[in-house]
Amino acid sequence: MTVQRAALPMRVSNNQQAMLLLLKLRTFIALFAVIIFFSIAAPNFLDLGTIIIMAKHVALNGLLAIGMTFVIITEGIDLSVGSIVGLTGMCAGWLILNGVPVGFGYEVYFNLWEIIAIVLCVGILVGAVNGILVTKLNVAPFIATLGTLYVARGLALLSSGGQTFPNLNGSSAFGTSWFPLLGEGRFLGIPVVVWMLIVVGLVSSYIALRTPLGRYIYAVGGNERAAALSGVRVNTIKMFVYMFSGFCAAIVGIVIASQLVAAQPATGESFELNAIAAAVLGGTSLSGGRGSIGGAIVGAFVIGILSDGLVMMGVSEFWQIIIKGAVIIAAVVVDQAQQRLQAHISLQREAALAR
Amino acid sequence: MSDPHRILLSIRGGTKVYPGTRALDNVDFDVREGAVNVLVGENGAGKSTLMKVIAGVEQLTTGEIVMEGRPVSFASTSDAAAHGIGIIFQELNLFPNMTVADNIFITREKARFGIDIAAKDQKEAAADLLRRLEHDISPDALVGDLRIGEQQIVEIAKALAQDVRILIMDEPTSALSASEVEILFRVIADLKARGVAIVYISHRLEELVRIGDYVTVLRDGRITGSRAMDGVDVPWIVRNMIGAASKDYAKGTDHTVGREVFRAENICLKSRRGGFAVDHVSLTLHAGEILGIYGLMGAGRSEFFECVMAQHRSATGSFFIDGKPMRERSVSGRIARGIALIPEDRKAEGLIQILPIRENMTLSSLRKFVSGFHLSLKRERKGVADFVRDLTIKIASAENAVSSLSGGNQQKVVIGKALMTNPKILLMDEPSRGIDIGAKAEVFRVMRRLAAEGLGILFVTSDLEEVLSLSDRILVMSNGRITGEFSSAEATQDAVVAAAAIGHAPEPATLEA
Secondary structure: OHHHHHHHHHOHHHHHHHHHHHHOOOOHHHHHHHHHHHHHOOOOOOOOHHHHHHHHHHHHHHHHHHHHHHHHHHOOOOOOHHHHHHHHHHHHHHHHHOEEEEEOOOEEEOHHHHHHHHHHHHHHHHHHHHHHHHHHHOOHHHHHHHHHHHHHHHHHHHHOOOOOOOOOOOOOOOOOHHHHHHHHHHOOOHHHHHHHHHHHHHHHHHHHHHOHHHHHHHHHHHHHHHHOOOOOOOOHOOOHHHHHHHHHHHHHHHHHHHOOOOOOOOOOHHHHHHHHHHHOOOOOOOOOOOOHHHHHHHHHHHHHHHHHHHHOOOOOOOHHHHHHHHHHHHHHHHHHHHHHHEEEEEEEHHHHHHO | OOOOEEEEEEEEEEEEEEEEEEEEEEEEEEEEEEEEEEEOOOOOOOHHHHHHHHHOOOOOOOEEEEEEEEEOOOOHHHHHHHHOOEEEEEOOOOOOOOHHHHHHHHOOOOOOOOOOOOOHHHHHOOOOOOHHHHOOOOOOEEEOOOOOOHHHHHHHHHOOOOOOOEEEEEEOOOOOOOOHHHHHHHHHHHHOOOEEEEEEEEEOHHHHHOOOEEEEEEEOOOOEEEEOOOOOOOOHHHHHHHOOOOOOOOOOOOOOOOOOOEEEEEEEEEOOOOEEEEEEEEEEEEEEEEEEEOOOOOOHHHHHHHOOOOOOOEEEEEEEEEEEEHHHHHHHHHHHHOEEOOOOHHHHHHOOOOHHHHHHHHHOHHHHHEEEEEEHHHHHHHHHHHHHHHOOOOOOOOOHHHOOOOOOHHHHHHHHHHHHHOOOEEEOOOOOOOOHHHHHHHHHHHHHHHHOOOOEEEEOOOOOOHHHOOOOEEEEEEOOOOEEEEOOOOOOOOHHHHHHOOOOOOHHHHHHH
16 A cells, blocks of 8 residues: 555656646747748748858857856856957957057068967957956946946947958968958858857857866856855856857957958947847746756747748848847746746655655 | 733644645644743744744645634735734844834835825834834934844834734844843833733743743644743753653764864954954864854854855964864865865755756765766766765655755755765754754764764754754854863753853853853
């Protein structure tokens, strides 16, 4: 008799299990839904050309969303990524066009590898400023990165007096002639940007799931005090996530400058909002401790396909904005439902065990 | 009957269940008009839960509340307040950024036409109340600038301001000086004369015997004694609090105490209110020894642990491990030296509620499962499984969120996390808080076993019986200082309690002793 009694409450109903699985896969389901919808509703949607264009759009937001996801998991936010995109693009343009003056009328021109390294460092540096503001100076992440949003944008505008750096075709003498390839080039038929997304995505996912660093990022966001008392170096972790976010934004900055073959100081305005939207759509919780890199990338795909698909259908731009907003809100509402159900199920299981 | 006091409110068959624990179990409790109804019990006995039920903060799982013959239910504090029930919380519920007057009248602002706050009236009324409490705190002062004792006075004034019929006081004297306590008692007498029913909770037993009219003793969520205060003395209360059949503390496997593993010398920590939170504390701990630190809340015990765990940059003094100085400034450095802390507040400091059990347990010792920078989940899972078995943690899966566990199992996860760092010294802050009696016994058995294996254990508790039966040696702290040291053979309840009261004026006799 006792065996039967113990066995009975152990079972969590199959319905609930199925429901939970459905909720967990919601971003994928949303992705398939938009793909199926547009392949019926929009002509040419499944053309190779269209897919490649969309992939390039998505890759940029996806890269930003990866950096953003780590920051949000630590219960922070990085509003400065759009400005970092603008600033780093201008840096790349400046270095290609003007070089660095060393006095006596001479300029040093770097080759493209060096330029890429320098520009990535600029992105990381802005991220480090964010990190120092948040950790050492105890500024709320929202305010700290709002400040750097303005400062970085201002610097981008100052660098050219508001002008565009045009014709960034580079020169073979300085080893910068392949700059346009970053944006337009392909490898195995797939755009270079998409390869970048794949590489950065895989590395980030590995960090999140299989390294102590990743574990500590989740721990800091879940409960900072407990993490600190467990020996996690909270400030180091926070520094890392902001610097990594700056790094991702710098990649995007270079790629966009290359795609346009020009650097424009206003580039990247409001990119941070799309990155946040992608992260949240992918199941990242703004209250910290929860989220995944894969989710953020899928989220970026949903947003990207949604907006490109609506364009192809000829839906008014104003409606597009409304639909995007509604999708984000729906995602968070569904997320709440999943959390409740998940807590309910594991509570039931543990309660069954305690009887 | 000879009973002069009318029953104003009563609870019948009150049961309150939280996930994993039964905080109240079929409790009957009466609140009598014009009398001080004392409620007493150990930590976790369910006093605070009972209070919260009466004040509308929590709702009973089953059972009913009857007020003047009619069944009532309080869905919220404002519901209870409408029935004339006020509560002074143990943790002060004040807004430090607002003035004294604003705090006293919060949600009950004196306003003209419901919009315009009559600041002057409020100030005068606040000043009146404070005068009644014989304090000259300015109604314009910011609450954040007041001493804790003064804040408590404001909290009391806040409750007085609402003309209550039942006033619940949860440890109102814990931060008051002796003269302030006398004032409070006069106010209580005054309220009694006006027919207010007072529910009074305190750990200071002498206090209870002095001012109580009725006493109810709670133990592990059940009522173990309830009567008029006539003829009640401290031993009667203690007997009912602890119970005749003493708890299973798994009295020790005999073990020998080894060499010194940990020493603290002259640890000082300035308190924000001036004076010292930790006042020149020195102690030594030996391998295989369980050293209990007993003291009341705010005695500086947790702060001392925080100093050991590198949480206060401004702390002075030195620590030694195996005779060698510990200079590491970071928590991870100190963990690497062999110190592990089990914090007092499991939820806020011990665990990351939304992460799985596995990730919580390995958080301090992830390095063990890393080669290069790659984390081996397989080895991690195995490590966790070993400790789950070793500590008999009851879990369905190590992948479930730690928040789904009962208090006792959560505590074992925290202990597991500490043990996975291979510590030499285990610091345990209130290791039995908020866990049920079975889990308590298991935690104590684990402590005994670890000590027998040669670990030095330093634990803090405000549970008298626990410290007496578990420790090889007892230190008593009060007001940041060590005020007594006893071997387990020579320690008695009276001596330990007396030492814990040193510096708190109510027992001036013990100062000379």
